[in-house]
Amino acid sequence: MSLDPTDIALLSHLQKHGTATAQDLAEVLHLSPSQAGRRRQRLEESGVIEGYRARIDPARLGLHVQAFVQVQLASHGVEQGTAFARLLRTRPEITSAWTMTGEADYLLRVWCPDLPALNRLIHEVLLAHPVVARVHSQIVMDQPKADAPLPIG
Template identity: 75%
Template sequence: MLDSTDTRLLAALQANAHLTAQELGEMLNLSPSQAGRRRQRLETEGYITGYAARLDPARLGLAVQGFVQVQLATHGPEQSKAFARLVRSRPEITSAWTMTGEADYLLRVYCTNLGALNTLIHDVLLSHPSVARVQSQIVMDQLKQDAPLPT
């Protein structure tokens, strides 16, 4: 069970994962050791699943961000497993969701250019035996960056 101090700690770490126990303690009106123990408990209990750096896609040469909807031709455990293996093997697919509605999957992709996106769609996704249809949307501008989860 999370209390208000836990939720404030989680919000602070989402904003800046580099906060020290001293800094967290000052923010939360706790001693550094209490803040450190709370952070460790939240990690152990799975509320905090890891820490990562946010990278700038443009600085890395990833000029095209897109969302790709994928509809499978047939639905079964083997087709789903095979498609999931493909998704996990492709670094340009940064996240993937199973969906309700017309599309079975929604993929978020980053590519260096339109040619690389075309290759991903035609040579990788559409050539997979389980895939029937692919529809892509290219991001023109991102109005809100990936935000912290509400706590």
């Protein structure tokens, strides 16, 4: 899909202000509210805008430990990948997962209330899974740059 400068401005604004109304967008884009609303709707329908989410403070939910966990599988068949992907979907503390090149097959972002909970996840869930060969974890100490909007335009 081809994006013009107005689409790019709309997307940039929505990445920072996801609850912006058509009126808000109209003011930023110098369009009428109906034009701004139609542009947003077109970007939603085309799949450029996948959805909207609330940003929630993990600490206020009692999630004080964030970690990145690298997982290496013992073998790489379709069944093993499917079994591990199924495990990922069942664990709410695994908030995102990526397949990777290099030594690790997966990189997981996890949030736990404390270190014992992270330890249980690693030893009783991940390492206990029959397709997992190795796990390497790194605990996040600080996040000097928050998750940022995508670089568009």
